[in-house]
Amino acid sequence: MYMQRILIVEDDEAIANLLYMDLSDEGFLCSCASDGKIAADMLENESFDLILLDIMLPEIDGYELLEYIKPMDIPVIFLTAKSSVKDRIQGLKMGADDYITKPFQSGEVTARIEAVLRRYGRKSNELSFADVTLHLESRKVYQGGKEMELTVKEFDLLAELIQNKNVAQYRSRLYEKVWKEPFAGDTRTLDTHIQRLRKKLGWEDYIKTVFRIGYRLEG
Amino acid sequence: MYMQRILIVEDDEAIANLLYMDLSDEGFLCSCASDGKIAADMLENESFDLILLDIMLPEIDGYELLEYIKPMDIPVIFLTAKSSVKDRIQGLKMGADDYITKPFQSGEVTARIEAVLRRYGRKSNELSFADVTLHLESRKVYQGGKEMELTVKEFDLLAELIQNKNVAQYRSRLYEKVWKEPFAGDTRTLDTHIQRLRKKLGWEDYIKTVFRIGYRLEG
């Protein structure tokens, strides 16, 4: 699976490390630059899908670097201190795509990144979990390199599960997302499809039932 | 603590007020807009963490407004009449994150809002107390690193206790929060569940009974 590359431009080593680890966890390929000059060098030699840019930097500051990045058509998310309203506004005016205020929760950063990438149409069109990969455009499914035959409903259900891995999803929500109609709740439809997925993929252990709630893809 | 800001877009004043009061009670910072035009103006000038959006609106209707909101990456929950199945489906298709049918119970709205915010990574999804951690979205529970099996009611009750640690909570309040129905008061239901939690977690010392009042999680 193709990994999104992210450049973290941040001189505070603690924050840079935190970001690096969180984002690596989430499946991004990260590089760090501790000042604007190093960042500019890296941008010359490698390509990135997104840049996280601290404003306060030694040597070349964030604004200057933003000017340099602009013609490259790479989305930029600013990192600013919570207090500096002026920075946030100026950042957006200068063409940043979003900003995140420090300190931040890890989930927040991922969410923003994915949102920005999606807006730029650079979000991967593949979903993976364990040994399975879904190609969303071709709607092909591979398990351990071998192609699998999934029906439409199975495919959609699996995609929904993977997109929300490790989240206990209510049956109603799951049903409505996949079937696009209100959940009546007195039939075995959803359950049956879950069983079929489990069986076909051998995922009895990955797809957990959360009693009285729904299902969770776990791993 | 940082308060989440919610924009309520609803032309029925009674419903808007109801929502406003309920959500303010629950610790959200609310603003109301009575039609789509006003809402759009407010969105230009303020930032929100979530939008509650009625579909039937004068001037600009909900669907149109949703298009406008979409690029802003703010989660949207639709408010629809119970009967209009078509609306609900179209809402989901257009990218709403959830919907709530009118008339609704107050608890329902809060629950959905928290779920959506959590999904967007804009709300903490963990609760901890002593040696126990609850993951709200996966609904997993760990005690000292080991996963515990809690039932739905046990989980909800524990979450409610932790969220109000060191507060003596009336049994009626506790019951109504977790069971989402009025408290009759002449059964052993709540007590039994408290005992089960105590036993399962070995929390005989943490969960104190406040005689004639209710319970308090203490530490």
Next chain:
DNA sequence: TGGTATATGACACAACTTTGACACAAGTAT
């Protein structure tokens, strides 16, 4: 200080709900 009324703890049990397994029929596509 002891008695009384009330509230809670402990626990077992039955009713109830939910889910898994599976077969079948109706609907669709090939």
Next chain:
DNA sequence: ATACTTGTGTCAAAGTTGTGTCATATACCA
């Protein structure tokens, strides 16, 4: 026609939850 997909019903198994009973604890009052 044929093969495949999909939804639904039935039944069994598994798990959850409410309630009653009785013992014990607490507050209050004489």
